[in-house]
Amino acid sequence: MPMGLIVKALSGYYYVMPDAAEDSNPIQCRARGIFKKRGISPLVGDRVRFSLTENGEGTVDEILPRSSELVRPPVANVDLVVLVFSIDEPQLNLPLLDKFLVHTESAGLDAHICLTKQDLAAGNPEVQDVEAGVHMSLTDVIRLYESIGYSVSLTSAKEEIGVDVVLDRLAGCISVFAGQSGVGKSSLLNAMVPGLSLETNQISMKLGRGKHTTRHVELIRLNNGGIVADTPGFSSLDFLQVDAEGLGSCFREFAEYAQQCRFRGCLHQHEPGCKVQEAKENGDIAASRYEHYLHFLSEIKDKKRRY
Incomplete structure (x- = not known):
């Protein structure tokens, strides 16, 4: 039985790229009914x-074991999450960036921040x-996240700045681009892959966000052996798989202090x-990160009370 990789899912169809013919067109497949009975859905990746x-x-008969699984965006076997956030139009949203980082950490994946x-x-x-x-300069924001252990790159698809740096980070792995709509994910991918021509759209100045050009x-x-999942943009995330007790472990800089509590x-x-509160008071943990932690903790507790 041939094997392959699901490269797209759309309207109940799964498009499988056969292992034996990577240069051919993907095969349009339906999934066997047994997956639905078992509550399983094939995922891109x-x-x-x-x-x-x-x-x-074709028909998808068997899903091989996954090394990772993201709920939103729904994609499997990812090695790296590239969190794409714009410096302006829309403005850099640090609470949302930290929320994405919590989800990435909870899934056990590494993240690269692309501004x-x-x-x-x-x-x-x-x-x-x-x-x-809190107000911070862009330089201080970059220093903060690099000090926590995240790699950060500054890019401009329009002026082709920093594109090669991101490409090098994606070499040889499966990565997923995630972030708000309108931040330039598709523009960045177009700059990486000549001839790709993904649809892009201007930011809405009235709404302060972009339209969902990726659906x-x-x-x-990529031409360096990497594979990237382009995903629909969105502006909010729910804490579906993170509980109050596990939230702190999703903030990397808390670890050395939390074990001393x-x-x-x-x-x-x-x-x-x-010791985490003490580290925050001493300036060893950024006030913005700690305040976001408290906000997320309250959000998780409120959700638990509702259910």
Whole structure:
């Protein structure tokens, strides 16, 4: 039975690229009914076994074990998440960036932060974080996330700045582009892959965000052996798989302090002897990151009460 990779899912069809013929067109397949009975859905990025039907299409018969799985965007077997956020139009949203990082950490995946539209940034612009009540320069934002352990790149698809840096980071792995609509994910991919011509759209100045030019998840092959999943943009995420006790472990810089807390299962909120709170007071943990943690913790608790 032939094997392949699901490169696109659309309207109940799964488009499988056979292992034996990567230069050919993907085969349009339906999934066997048994998957629905078992509550399983094939995902873009799945390695599958499939069979051909008489009409030239195919049927997905078996989904091979996954190394990773993301709920939103729905994609499997990803090695790296590229979080694409624009410096301006729309403005850099640090609470949303941290929320994406929580989801990435909870899935056990590494993240690369890609800041786009550098051509719109004059000098060293200020980034406002209304939720945390903090203002930082763009340089300080980059230093913060690099100090935590994330790689950060500045790019401009329009002026072809930093595109090669991101390409090198994606070499030889399956990665997923995620972020708000209108931040330039498709423009960046167009700059990476000559002739790709993904649809792009201007940011809505009235709404402060872009239109969803990407409407489904699709894998795009790079010329360096990498594969990228382009995904629909979105502006919010729900904490579906992160609980209150596990949230702190999704903030990398908390780790060395959390293990010194007086109480096991410390939520780093009001507990006496909490070393995470102490580190925040001493400036060893950024105020913005800690405030976002508290906001997310409240969001998770509220959701738990509702259900």
